[in-house]
Amino acid sequence: MDKAAADDTDVPALSLRNVTKTFGELRAVDGVDLTVPAGSFYGLVGPNGAGKTTTLSIIAGLLRSDAGTVEINGVDAARQSRVAKKMIGVLPDRLRTFDRLTGRQLLSYYGALRGLPAPVVESRAADLARAFDLVDALGRPVSDYSAGMTKKVMLAGAMIHSPRLLVLDEPFEAVDPVSSAVILDILRAYVDHGGTVILSSHGMELVERVCSRVAVIVSGQVLAEGTIDEVRGESTLEQRFLELSGGLGDVEGLEWLHTFSA
Template sequence: MPLAVVEPEPEPGTEPEPGTEPEPAREHDNPHFVEAVTIEAVFERADDATIDEPTDSSTAALTLRGVAKSFGGVRAVEGIDLTVPVGTFYGLVGPNGAGKTTTLSMIAGLLQPDRGSIHIGGVDAASHSLKAKRMMGVLPDRLRTFDRLTGRQLLYYYGVLRGLTPAVVEKRTGDLGRAFDLTEALGRPVSDYSAGMTKKVMLAGAMIHSPRLLVLDEPFEAVDPVSSAIILDILSAYVAHGGTVILSSHGMDLVQRVCTRVAVIVAGQVLAEGTVAEVRGELTLEQRFIELAGGLSDVEGLEWLHTFSD
């Protein structure tokens, strides 16, 4: 015997007028309904809407004042001051463990400084972090991504996360795929990509929302010369049209060739900063870097390595 469906009795005073259709239930009347919002709406609700986006071209793209960070008893960054003008290709160089990645991670909002201030395009990254992050694209060190997605799916994720419409994401994915020579690879899982291809698709993801500032940690590491040239051409065009890049690199020749300004960080401190010509003086940038980093290591005591055990 089929079960009868019993409609609940309407509450007194809620019966519809004769000859009218009852109003359909609204999702908002359901206590378990969660309103769907766009990423842009979240930004607007979470941040102070009275802060205007920077429009003055004289405003620095990035400013650090007295920024410091410690891990336990180890001081990784100690009182760094930096000013990166708009439209600058800015290089951050230093030996391993100097504090470059920690500095870039604080700029990107991945780490909070113990003290000091960071401003992105005039916006205080501490009190208006969402507004500051919205102006940045980030390529982190030690690439981690959703590598079971295809390249196209990954870029779609990056785009909608940044509040772009699917139609805009689709167009920009095609444009970036052609620019980075990834068109054929976009249909394959990222797990099948080489290290250089992974870096290119993640850089494309960092650029898909057309940020004001790109924060790139070793963007040319593990990248073949052809891919390096492609990335460099794209970044140069980006800077030429008013974008700003701050990157870390161990390639002194590349930094000397492409960067407008450079800062040398050693033991968490900026030991030299300025145009490449100002920093290197009469030396090459590599020679100046070695000089500031404390010179070459002492190889005394390794004489046993000059003989062979067999």
């Protein structure tokens, strides 16, 4: 691995160049360029179907792009995928995991996959369970968890090997306000200590509050990118988002909905 690159703070934590992914005729990701500085909290926003999950899946190595390059701390993710993958922790979009395992077993599994010694995994799992308020749930199968609990245990799993970059697809969706505040505190401290977070979210207010930079992606293309102030300009991020994504949908033609037939 290019260790010098990974240790150099001028090297972006993540860099995408002309990344493209098509599904049949659909260009889900259409020539995306992104530069995420090390130590930043980066938001990816966009309407449903904009290509956020597809982009994050490519970054995470869960999906192969058709064209373009992804570099994690200067390491080419296609050429040196093992090195690149070691540096990232991933919270995937759909919460598909080995849910017959208990929370404790799942965290042990994540830790073992990352090559951590068993005692380290055990103590980190205990720390994470305390932080995420999952101590009482650790002995239960993950299939019995609520959506928010599942998200939290998977987020804990994404962090267990202390990666340099966290790739989080909608980490706050279905998570209660107290847990959201705890997760935010953990992520902020992680970023303050040099870690990098890229997350997708539909929560404009949250992105505005916590992210240092944001990219607005619409129909697979980055339409705006920069610091929060640069992107929102004189308006709010939500107003800017609505403008960029083509405004509100057409609500005419639904008058029948107000006739209450039964």
